[in-house]
Amino acid sequence: MLRLIRARLAMLVIVLFGVSIITFLMAHVLPGDPTAALAGPHPSQETLNSIRTQFGLDKPLPVQYIKYLSNLFHGNLGTSIRSQQPITQEILAFFPATLELVTVAFLLAIGIGIPLGVIAAVKKNTFSDYVIRLFAVGGVSIPLFWGGLVMILIFYAKLGWLPASGRLDIELSSPETITGFYFIDALFGGDKETFINVLKHLVMPSLALGYVQLAFIVRQVRSSMLDALSQDYYLTGRANGLSHRFLVVRYALRNALIPSITIIGLSFGSLLGGAVVTETVFDWPGMGKYVTDSILGRDFPAIMGFTVVIALAYVIINLLVDLLVYSLDPQTRK
Amino acid sequence: MSELVLEIKNLSLSFDTQGASASILKNVELHIGPGEIVGLVGESGSGKSVTALAISKLLPTQITKFSSGSIVFNGIDILASSETEVAKLRGKRIGFVFQEPMTALNPTMTIGKQLFHVIRRHSELTKTEALAKVRTALEEVLISKPEVVENQYPFQLSGGMRQRVVIAMAMAANPTLLIADEPTTALDVTVQAEILNLIAKLAKDHGTAVLLISHDLGVIANSCSRVTVLYAGEVVESGIVSEVLRKPQHPYTQALIKSLPDIADRDSLLETIAGEFPDLRNRPEGCIYAPRCPKKFEACEVRPMLRIAKDLHSVACWAVETTEK
Amino acid sequence: MKAIRQLIRNPFTRGAFFSLCVIAFVGIFSPLLTPYSPIDAKPEDRLLPPGHLHYFGTDELGRDIFSRIIAGTRVSVGIALFAILLSALVGTFIGSFSGFIGRWIDQVIMRSTDVLLAFPTLVLALALSAALGPSIVNAALAIAIVKLPIYTRLARTQALSVSHTLFVKAAKTFGVSSPWIVRRHIVPNLLTPIIVQISLDIGDAILLIATLGFLGLGAQPPTPEWGAMISTGWNYLLDQWWYPTFTGAAIFIAVIVFNIIGDGIRDLLDPKAGE
Numbered sequence A: 001m002l003r004l005i006r007a008r009l010a011m012l013v014i015v016l017f018g019v020s021i022i023t024f025l026m027a028h029v030l031p032g033d034p035t036a037a038l039a040g041p042h043p044s045q046e047t048l049n050s051i052r053t054q055f056g057l058d059k060p061l062p063v064q065y066i067k068y069l070s071n072l073f074h075g076n077l078g079t080s081i082r083s084q085q086p087i088t089q090e091i092l093a094f095f096p097a098t099l100e101l102v103t104v105a106f107l108l109a110i111g112i113g114i115p116l117g118v119i120a121a122v123k124k125n126t127f128s129d130y131v132i133r134l135f136a137v138g139g140v141s142i143p144l145f146w147g148g149l150v151m152i153l154i155f156y157a158k159l160g161w162l163p164a165s166g167r168l169d170i171e172l173s174s175p176e177t178i179t180g181f182y183f184i185d186a187l188f189g190g191d192k193e194t195f196i197n198v199l200k201h202l203v204m205p206s207l208a209l210g211y212v213q214l215a216f217i218v219r220q221v222r223s224s225m226l227d228a229l230s231q232d233y234y235l236t237g238r239a240n241g242l243s244h245r246f247l248v249v250r251y252a253l254r255n256a257l258i259p260s261i262t263i264i265g266l267s268f269g270s271l272l273g274g275a276v277v278t279e280t281v282f283d284w285p286g287m288g289k290y291v292t293d294s295i296l297g298r299d300f301p302a303i304m305g306f307t308v309v310i311a312l313a314y315v316i317i318n319l320l321v322d323l324l325v326y327s328l329d330p331q332t333r334k
Numbered sequence B: 001m002s003e004l005v006l007e008i009k010n011l012s013l014s015f016d017t018q019g020a021s022a023s024i025l026k027n028v029e030l031h032i033g034p035g036e037i038v039g040l041v042g043e044s045g046s047g048k049s050v051t052a053l054a055i056s057k058l059l060p061t062q063i064t065k066f067s068s069g070s071i072v073f074n075g076i077d078i079l080a081s082s083e084t085e086v087a088k089l090r091g092k093r094i095g096f097v098f099q100e101p102m103t104a105l106n107p108t109m110t111i112g113k114q115l116f117h118v119i120r121r122h123s124e125l126t127k128t129e130a131l132a133k134v135r136t137a138l139e140e141v142l143i144s145k146p147e148v149v150e151n152q153y154p155f156q157l158s159g160g161m162r163q164r165v166v167i168a169m170a171m172a173a174n175p176t177l178l179i180a181d182e183p184t185t186a187l188d189v190t191v192q193a194e195i196l197n198l199i200a201k202l203a204k205d206h207g208t209a210v211l212l213i214s215h216d217l218g219v220i221a222n223s224c225s226r227v228t229v230l231y232a233g234e235v236v237e238s239g240i241v242s243e244v245l246r247k248p249q250h251p252y253t254q255a256l257i258k259s260l261p262d263i264a265d266r267d268s269l270l271e272t273i274a275g276e277f278p279d280l281r282n283r284p285e286g287c288i289y290a291p292r293c294p295k296k297f298e299a300c301e302v303r304p305m306l307r308i309a310k311d312l313h314s315v316a317c318w319a320v321e322t323t324e325k
Numbered sequence C: 001m002k003a004i005r006q007l008i009r010n011p012f013t014r015g016a017f018f019s020l021c022v023i024a025f026v027g028i029f030s031p032l033l034t035p036y037s038p039i040d041a042k043p044e045d046r047l048l049p050p051g052h053l054h055y056f057g058t059d060e061l062g063r064d065i066f067s068r069i070i071a072g073t074r075v076s077v078g079i080a081l082f083a084i085l086l087s088a089l090v091g092t093f094i095g096s097f098s099g100f101i102g103r104w105i106d107q108v109i110m111r112s113t114d115v116l117l118a119f120p121t122l123v124l125a126l127a128l129s130a131a132l133g134p135s136i137v138n139a140a141l142a143i144a145i146v147k148l149p150i151y152t153r154l155a156r157t158q159a160l161s162v163s164h165t166l167f168v169k170a171a172k173t174f175g176v177s178s179p180w181i182v183r184r185h186i187v188p189n190l191l192t193p194i195i196v197q198i199s200l201d202i203g204d205a206i207l208l209i210a211t212l213g214f215l216g217l218g219a220q221p222p223t224p225e226w227g228a229m230i231s232t233g234w235n236y237l238l239d240q241w242w243y244p245t246f247t248g249a250a251i252f253i254a255v256i257v258f259n260i261i262g263d264g265i266r267d268l269l270d271p272k273a274g275e
């Protein structure tokens, strides 16, 4: 176990190093010149030069990179062009909202996706299987923003059941921060109205975002379940008269989960990416909304700061997934 | 003879997949008395496993079509019974041992747990009693350190050890019939004899009837009282082991026995008998073995029935003198 | 041909296949099929609801949305195809050389793919197209780069297995040049898995293009690109619902068709990976 963690950590360092090079190149070398954005329209050569000096852009690239890396190392993602605030702080402020959205979407996705995948596999080539598969193909094919749009039109505009934007009605004050997850904080806060309002705000964004992930999970679980169901040990279990339910859960699903978890972990990236779109659509005040606002404001450092943070989060999640798989598979555990 | 444990009569079945249909078994006859060990031999693809799985109704339901015959186990008509009824027999009254011990056990559950669940399923034992039973079941298959093995995962055991565990599971509920489908084929030669002796001993101790499937006549000769020879899904010969092996009547059995020294190597079998294995999607009208048979004559255009030659020794061949059935 | 007949056998893929033909037809002949100009503004017709003159209504400049969706087929699907083919071509090239040459070059290339895979697809595409500057060509480039590691690894794996086979070893001993070996022996073996991967990726690429367009990073007005159209249409969501809704439906249909076909081709050419 320790050996694995150490190997993976070494790998992680290499990858993060590479990540820093890529974001550095994107920020400093590619044609979208950040100085142009800073200087405004039709700048004089002098303004450009002074900005260059101010941000150290006149130095040779390797020097700039070392500076960039050491800043990253100290958790300094630079200064936002729009707000002139440290990006790290801004992102940290938006982080809990995104985490809440992504977590709820993910829980919905596994809570619904795994059972659906199991059912589709057990009832292979029946009507239920076809319906579930169609539902799943729909999930990987639907543009997230359009799914959100249709939901807003139906549940907000037409029926008026659910709010279409934000985490909370503006009249209500946000619950006292304990975890940063509004629905948990509101629960502890004990104000029923706030709690229900928070939940209502969560429904559409998390469903829209969760659907995509759910579709991945259904497809993956179905295919590894089919594989497990055709294995010898499953037949042995049947020949020994074990109950169907027990066989499906403890024999097939338990083994199918090992390859599934890896894929589910990888598809977590689609959740993080999807959060950008979902937050834009539902005006959810998280990092995703922050980055689309930065795109509109041509706020380069902010976009790259976000990219680094997301890459870091994704790499860490994949590390955790590896460890989880490791602990589930007796073959690697010893 | 008292009532039969298993009686398969005139069993025919085919596998129907999109458009194509393959006739896998044709008019198969087989019976086993209480406590008797009966062998089923035939080369690869002859339908031995399909016969075995049919007894427990473990064949893939979507594609399997039974076209004639019956399987009666202890007076229960298996083919007429529902899945739930048959499921009650599995593991409890019919035990199963498969060919591949390497893959026959759940890789993510300890040996002890797998046995435990099978035991709990078929008995009223309490948890502690069942745990104790796991121990004794492992001891009974001559596993020397059951307390260690029960906490291990399948991948930590050798093939022979795993096969013992599979046998322990199959025998856990003390079944009336044990079906062992090539239980030693995948094992080292040295281990093979141990496993066969173990099965024979357990069967004797518990009075269990055994259907022992093998493509190895040597195995059959040592363990069984009677033997049935299967060729391309048809029974070509059956009788007392000593009779069949010493005085084989059917040309196919004769060829099998002639190739005996090579028989351990299953691939060589097809080569030693000239001609090709028949296409099951297009089962010939006449004798199934005729295309490869050295004694073929006009009568072989018609399918021969299984007829008694003498002393319960039956043969499906026109070239053999028989008394009427 | 045989593959197409196989695809048509399954009712699932049959429907998708015919829809694909329709999409291809619309994409190729879009200039002939649009009832109105997809580009020219007609202020007196702005924001009309769907009707028999304008099936899907008109947008804020009075342009027929139906015509713009049709014209957009060529843009969105065409750009997605271009991005994926570019990625497959470059990735196959890099990957097969990496696997074939080995040593430190292989190491460097493999670690680079690891790094690219450390970003969620959409986030990397977004950052890249922001860095390159918003335009549809840059969006296509960004998608090609994002998809690059998949093809590189696929090609490398195949190249490794092929280069261990006898005939390639023999060719090496006889001093045949590397490019020749790669072209003659490695590329043909690669074709099947690469085609499967391409067919699985096209739908995703259409989605990515549309998403970048929606976020303002892809096509710029007045190009009739689906994602960008929705981005503008968003402002009219509540009062002129038809504007973004029909356009989104077009994306959804195109992507689902490509995905079903992709799955079908995967099951056909590579049955092990499917079920």
Ligand SMILES: Nc1ncnc2c1ncn2[C@@H]1O[C@H](COP(=O)(O)OP(=O)(O)OP(=O)(O)O)[C@@H](O)[C@H]1O
Pocket (backbone or CB within 6 Å): B015, B024, B042, B043, B044, B045, B046, B047, B048, B049, B050, B051, B060, B215, B280
């Ligand atoms: N699941 C299946 N689907 C389709 N055909 C099958 C299936 N299982 C077995 N068959 C076919 O049934 C025939 C009999 O197979 P069976 O497994 O019973 O042979 P066997 O005598 O047990 O051979 P072996 O010695 O290799 O185990 C073969 O032609 C085989 O191809």
Ligand SMILES: [Mg+2]
Pocket (backbone or CB within 6 Å): B048, B049, B050, B181, B182
């Ligand atoms: Mg068999």
